[in-house]
Amino acid sequence: MExxxxxxxxxxxxxxxxxxxxxxxxxxxxxxxxxxxxxxxIENKIYKIIINFKNLDYxxxxxxxxxxGYIENVRNNNGxxxxxxxxxxxxxxxxxxxxxxxxxxxxxxxxxxxxxENKN
Amino acid sequence: xxxxTKKILILSLLVLIFVVKLIGDIILFSISDELLxxxxxxxxxxxxxxxxxxxxxxxxxxxxxxxxxxxDELNSFFNVNLYQTTFLIFISFIIISFYNNxxxxxxxxxxYFGLIIKSFTFLYLIISSIIVINFCLKTIWSRRKxxxxxxxxxxxxxAFIVLIFSSIEYFFKIEHNLLFxxxxxxxxxxxxxxxxxxxxxxxxxSFLSKKNKTILLLLSLINFIFSLSIFIDxxxxxxxxxxxxxxxxxxxxxxxxxxxxxSAILNAxxxxxxxxxxxxAKIFERKNQELNNLTNLNKFIxxxxxxxxxxxxxxxxxxALETLEANGGWIINEKKEINIxxxxxxxxxxxxxxxxxSLFENLPNEIQIIESISQNSxxxxxxxxxxxxxxxxxxxxxxxxxxxGIMFIFKNEDYGIDFEVIKIMGAFKENIKxxxxxAHLFRESIEKERIKRELLLAQEMQKKLLPQSLPKIINYNxxxxxxxxxxxxxxxxxxxxxxxxxxCIIVGDVSGKGISAAFYMAQLKGVxxxxxxxxxxxxxxxxxxxxxxYGKIDNKIFITLSTILxxxxxxxxxxxxxxxxxxxxxxxxxxEILKPNGIxxxxxxxxxxxxxxxxxxxxxxxxxxxxxxxxxxTEINSYNNEELGLEPxxxxxKQSNNSAEFVDKLFNELYKxxxxxxxxxxxxxxxxxxxxxxx
Numbered sequence: 001m002e003x004x005x006x007x008x009x010x011x012x013x014x015x016x017x018x019x020x021x022x023x024x025x026x027x028x029x030x031x032x033x034x035x036x037x038x039x040x041x042i043e044n045k046i047y048k049i050i051i052n053f054k055n056l057d058y059x060x061x062x063x064x065x066x067x068x069g070y071i072e073n074v075r076n077n078n079g080x081x082x083x084x085x086x087x088x089x090x091x092x093x094x095x096x097x098x099x100x101x102x103x104x105x106x107x108x109x110x111x112x113x114x115x116x117e118n119k120n
Numbered sequence: 121x122x123x124x125t126k127k128i129l130i131l132s133l134l135v136l137i138f139v140v141k142l143i144g145d146i147i148l149f150s151i152s153d154e155l156l157x158x159x160x161x162x163x164x165x166x167x168x169x170x171x172x173x174x175x176x177x178x179x180x181x182x183x184x185x186x187x188x189x190x191x192d193e194l195n196s197f198f199n200v201n202l203y204q205t206t207f208l209i210f211i212s213f214i215i216i217s218f219y220n221n222x223x224x225x226x227x228x229x230x231x232y233f234g235l236i237i238k239s240f241t242f243l244y245l246i247i248s249s250i251i252v253i254n255f256c257l258k259t260i261w262s263r264r265k266x267x268x269x270x271x272x273x274x275x276x277x278x279a280f281i282v283l284i285f286s287s288i289e290y291f292f293k294i295e296h297n298l299l300f301x302x303x304x305x306x307x308x309x310x311x312x313x314x315x316x317x318x319x320x321x322x323x324x325x326s327f328l329s330k331k332n333k334t335i336l337l338l339l340s341l342i343n344f345i346f347s348l349s350i351f352i353d354x355x356x357x358x359x360x361x362x363x364x365x366x367x368x369x370x371x372x373x374x375x376x377x378x379x380x381x382x383s384a385i386l387n388a389x390x391x392x393x394x395x396x397x398x399x400x401a402k403i404f405e406r407k408n409q410e411l412n413n414l415t416n417l418n419k420f421i422x423x424x425x426x427x428x429x430x431x432x433x434x435x436x437x438x439x440a441l442e443t444l445e446a447n448g449g450w451i452i453n454e455k456k457e458i459n460i461x462x463x464x465x466x467x468x469x470x471x472x473x474x475x476x477x478s479l480f481e482n483l484p485n486e487i488q489i490i491e492s493i494s495q496n497s498x499x500x501x502x503x504x505x506x507x508x509x510x511x512x513x514x515x516x517x518x519x520x521x522x523x524x525g526i527m528f529i530f531k532n533e534d535y536g537i538d539f540e541v542i543k544i545m546g547a548f549k550e551n552i553k554x555x556x557x558x559a560h561l562f563r564e565s566i567e568k569e570r571i572k573r574e575l576l577l578a579q580e581m582q583k584k585l586l587p588q589s590l591p592k593i594i595n596y597n598x599x600x601x602x603x604x605x606x607x608x609x610x611x612x613x614x615x616x617x618x619x620x621x622x623x624c625i626i627v628g629d630v631s632g633k634g635i636s637a638a639f640y641m642a643q644l645k646g647v648x649x650x651x652x653x654x655x656x657x658x659x660x661x662x663x664x665x666x667x668x669x670y671g672k673i674d675n676k677i678f679i680t681l682s683t684i685l686x687x688x689x690x691x692x693x694x695x696x697x698x699x700x701x702x703x704x705x706x707x708x709x710x711x712e713i714l715k716p717n718g719i720x721x722x723x724x725x726x727x728x729x730x731x732x733x734x735x736x737x738x739x740x741x742x743x744x745x746x747x748x749x750x751x752x753x754t755e756i757n758s759y760n761n762e763e764l765g766l767e768p769x770x771x772x773x774k775q776s777n778n779s780a781e782f783v784d785k786l787f788n789e790l791y792k793x794x795x796x797x798x799x800x801x802x803x804x805x806x807x808x809x810x811x812x813x814x815x
Contacts, residue, residue: 062632
C-alpha cells in the first residue's frame, strides 16, 4: 500500500497570522498541494505562518523539502514559518534531520502565536 | 539418357521413318495401285502408325517437364500458346480448303510432285494436331479439378477404342454393317459427351484483364470455327483432302477428327465462358485492382514500422489516390497545416481548402462521401475557384484515439465516387491508424532501449564511485552492502584516509532515489575526496562538506551523513551524525541506539551547523559492533504492511558475531520483503566489528 493517501489543508487566520492545519499524509505525491498553498499565501504578502500538525499522520522528506523551499524568502521579509502540535512520529522525522535547530517547533499553537506576538 | 538426347533420338527416328515412308510411297505410286493395293494398305497403316506414335512420343517427352505450370506464369504462358495454336489451326484450315478446291486438287492429284507436297503437308497436319491436342490437355490439366484426371483417362481410352474401330473398318472393309456403324458412332458420341462434361476451373477467366478477355474471346471463337470445319471435313466422305490423306495415312484421319473435335468443344466452352463474364470484366478488374492495392497497403504497413509519420501518410495517400483513381487530394493535420497535397497547384487556393476542411473537423470519426459539391451551396461557395473538385471523400486519421488530421480525396466529376468504396477506404483508415501507431510504438521502444542502456551504463559508473573493496584494518572487521532501488540511487558509503592517516567510514543518503539522487551522490563523492585529506576527524569532514555544499544544492534536497572515525587499534572510535539515522551500538548483548545531535547537510550555514554537530567517543569491547544504515532498510514494508523498523536489525545484530555474517543475515531477511514491496528506497548497511583475534 502506497502512502500516497489523502491530504488536505484547513486554513485559519488569527489577526495577521495564517494558520495551516495539515491533514492526512504529506509525501512526494501530495506535497505539491502544500506547496501551492504556501506559494499563494506568500504571494499575498503574508509572512506570518503557523503550520499545525495535529491531524497529520505522516510526513516524508519530500514534505520536509517544502519548508526549506520557502523559509528563506519568508524570513527575509521578517516573517517566519512556525511548526506546532506534532505527534511523536512526525516530530521524530523533523528531529532526526535537526530541524529543531532551524525552526521553532512548539507543543501548542498558542505558543507559536505567542512567539509571533512577542516579537512585535 | 538425358532429356535433350531423348528428344534428338526420337526426332531423328521420326525424320527417318518419314523419309522411308516417302520413298516407299513413291515406289508404290510408280509401280501400280491395283497390284499392290493390299500390301500398300499394310505399308500405309504401319508407317502412319509409326509416324503418329513417334510424333506423340516426342511431344510427350517435350511436355513432361512442362506439365505442371506454376500459377503465376499461367496467364503469360496461355496467351503465347493460344496464339500459336490459333495460327496452326488456321494454317491447317487454309491447307485443307486449298486441297478441297477442285482446281488445285486436280493439279496435285496424280504426280510425283503432288505426292511429295502431299507427304509434307499431311505430316504438317499430324504435327499440328498433336500440338493442338497438347495445348488442349495442358490448358485443362493446369486448371484441373477433382475428377479431371479420371475423365481424361476415360477420354483417352475411348479415343483408343475409336481408333481400333477405325482400324477394323480399314482392314476388314466393314462399311455398311449397321451394328458396326452404330457402335462406332456411340463410342464417338460418348467421347464427345465426355468432352462437354470434362471439368476444369473457369474462374480464372473472370480474373483476366479486359484486354486478355477480349483476346480469349476472339481467339477461342476463331479456333472453334476452324476446328469445327476441319472436324466436319474429316468425317465427310466426299472430302477431297481426306480422301488423299487416307490414301497415304489410313486411319490417322481418325486421330485428326478426335483432335479437332476436342479443340472445337474446348474452344466453344472457353468462348461461352468468356462471353458470359465479359460484361463484368471492368468491375472485376477494378475489384482485382482494389485487392492488389489492399495487399500492397498491408505489405507497406509491416514494412513501414521504422519510417517517419510523414512518409507513411504520404505513401498511403498516394495508394488511396491510385485505388480511387482520383484526381487529387490533400491531408490537413490537427494544426491546420497542409503538407501533403496533390492535384491542386495554386498556393492561393490553400486558404479555401483549409476553410473547407474545417467544416469537417467536428464530425464523428467516420468516412464521409460528398457525391456532388454542387448539391450543397456552402461547399460550392467555398470551392468555387477550384473548379476541378466535384466529388469528395473525407477520411479521418486517428492515432491512439486522437484525431490527428483528415484526408480529402476528390474527383473531377460529379457522382464520381461510389458509396461502395466506403468499405475499402475503411480498410485504408484502419491501416493508417495501425501503421502510425506501430511506427510510434517502435520509435518509443527504440528510445526506451537507448535509455535502458544509458541507465545500465550509469549503474556501472556509479558502482565505481563506491569503494571496490574495504581496507583491512587491524582489529576491525568491516563489511558493507548496498542495494539501489533502481539502476542508480542516492545512497553513499565510503572509507577514506584522513590527513593524519586515520580511517573514516562515511555512510550517507541523498533524499529521493533514481537519477537526480545519483547526481548529488556523485557530487558528494567529489567533495569527500577533496576534503578528506584536509581534515583529521569525521566532525571536521562533515563541517567541510557542509561548508562546500551549503547554498549550492537545491534547498528541497537533503543529504544526511554519518561518520565513524577509527581513532586507534584499541577500539576507540568517534561517531558523528549530520541528520542521518541513528547508529546501532552492540556491546555483547546490550544494544544502544546512538543519536548524537546534528543537522542535515546544506540546511544550515556553517556556524549553526557546527554549533549543532555533536561528536561522541565510543570504546568498543571485544566482539562489539557499530552499525550504520540508511532508511531504505527501516522503511521497507514487512508482511503486515507496517514499516520494518529497527527491531529486526537489532535482533540480527545480536545473533551475529562478525560483520559479514551480520550483513548477509540482514539482507537474506530483507530479500523476503523486497519481493512483496513494489517500491522501496535505496538500502545500505555498513557494519564495523571490533575483533582482536581475527588476525
